[in-house]
Amino acid sequence: SLQCGIVGLPNVGKSTLFNAISSGKAEAANYPFCTIEPNVGVVTVPDERIDVLTGLINPQKVIPTIIEFVDIAGLVKGASQGAGLGNKFLANIREVDAIVHVVRCFQDENVVHVEGKVDPVFDKEIIDIELQLKDLESVAKKIQRVEKSARTGDARAKADLAILNHYKETLEAGKNARSLTYTAEEREGAIGDLQLLTIKPVIYVANVDESSMISGNEYSEKLRESVKGEGAEVVTLCAAIESQIAEIEDPEEHALFLSEYGLTESGLSRLIKASYALLELITYFTAGVKEVRAWTIRRGWKAPQAAGVIHSDFEKGFIRAEVIKLPDLVQYRNEAGVKEAGKMAVEGKEYIVKDGDIMHFRFNV
Numbered sequence: 001s002l003q004c005g006i007v008g009l010p011n012v013g014k015s016t017l018f019n020a021i022s023s024g025k026a027e028a029a030n031y032p033f034c035t036i037e038p039n040v041g042v043v044t045v046p047d048e049r050i051d052v053l054t055g056l057i058n059p060q061k062v063i064p065t066i067i068e069f070v071d072i073a074g075l076v077k078g079a080s081q082g083a084g085l086g087n088k089f090l091a092n093i094r095e096v097d098a099i100v101h102v103v104r105c106f107q108d109e110n111v112v113h114v115e116g117k118v119d120p121v122f123d124k125e126i127i128d129i130e131l132q133l134k135d136l137e138s139v140a141k142k143i144q145r146v147e148k149s150a151r152t153g154d155a156r157a158k159a160d161l162a163i164l165n166h167y168k169e170t171l172e173a174g175k176n177a178r179s180l181t182y183t184a185e186e187r188e189g190a191i192g193d194l195q196l197l198t199i200k201p202v203i204y205v206a207n208v209d210e211s212s213m214i215s216g217n218e219y220s221e222k223l224r225e226s227v228k229g230e231g232a233e234v235v236t237l238c239a240a241i242e243s244q245i246a247e248i249e250d251p252e253e254h255a256l257f258l259s260e261y262g263l264t265e266s267g268l269s270r271l272i273k274a275s276y277a278l279l280e281l282i283t284y285f286t287a288g289v290k291e292v293r294a295w296t297i298r299r300g301w302k303a304p305q306a307a308g309v310i311h312s313d314f315e316k317g318f319i320r321a322e323v324i325k326l327p328d329l330v331q332y333r334n335e336a337g338v339k340e341a342g343k344m345a346v347e348g349k350e351y352i353v354k355d356g357d358i359m360h361f362r363f364n365v
Ligand code: GDP
Pocket: 008, 009, 010, 011, 012, 013, 014, 015, 016, 017, 073, 106, 107, 108, 111, 207, 208, 209, 210, 238, 239, 240, 241
């Protein structure tokens, strides 16, 4: 499944947020193939549609989609030079699909700030610079290799070199690699093998105190302003309260607690949804009396590739897909009703699966 790495300076609230994540109610038993390590928290992706489906079908089993969050603690100033457990943590970041960057936006005299004062933009830049320095190292090494081929007149190498140099200048200017807008094809030859850290999609979490949970505060505003150019999302929450919310299992009590704080949704739920959207993930469903299940795919995937998420045989032997839309299922009550009304679509190999599709794959074995 997909992994988001939680990074940030010490004492900004990473562990508190991570605790909220790992005390969530993801039923690990449903996911026998994911190895759960102590620094990995699994959460289900909140999705109202699966509740609607469950209400209609009343299946024996319901399996929502999950995201994993990895606590990558220990990133400090100088990490790229090996300070702290620098290199180990940077290697951990290389493996995740996206970064959740927690920034301290709360005042608390009892909580030491490693840099002396609360300054979210400065804090964010400390982390960014460490990641940029590491990326610069990777880019410089690659440039050395490509320069040789470029000198022999290789056109491909020349084009790659130009792009590599652009990344180098960008990183040297203190900007993240994600701020460049090359297409995937253009990037592939130049940096495709480098797994740059600052090119990974990022969400900033402004960890504010309880009183600023809804409105945010001057710190979270400054942070939001500073990341505008990156097109990154900022999720404002209070990690301390989130960890309390996550403890409450009873749904009614949960809702009551939220409403007492004037919230309709937990910050964690917003963070999970934002992560899902950031990764351009969408969900399709399979729905039967035995099991209603949500499956994660990337936006733009065609039907056979989407089927491959269930089993590789589904992809190899793909014949066609029967597709139902949830509103039709709600209107006509069941599959037979949808079919009778002529609302069930039969789609082939080229069909691009849409978010929320209810799919039934037909395949050869
Ligand atoms: P980490 O080092 O980034 O993992 O930070 P921790 O999660 O351990 O938090 C550091 C300290 O800040 C702890 O004493 C937390 O209780 C406190 N803390 C975390 N989140 C908040 C918050 O939202 N408000 C306040 N006032 N304190 C917080």
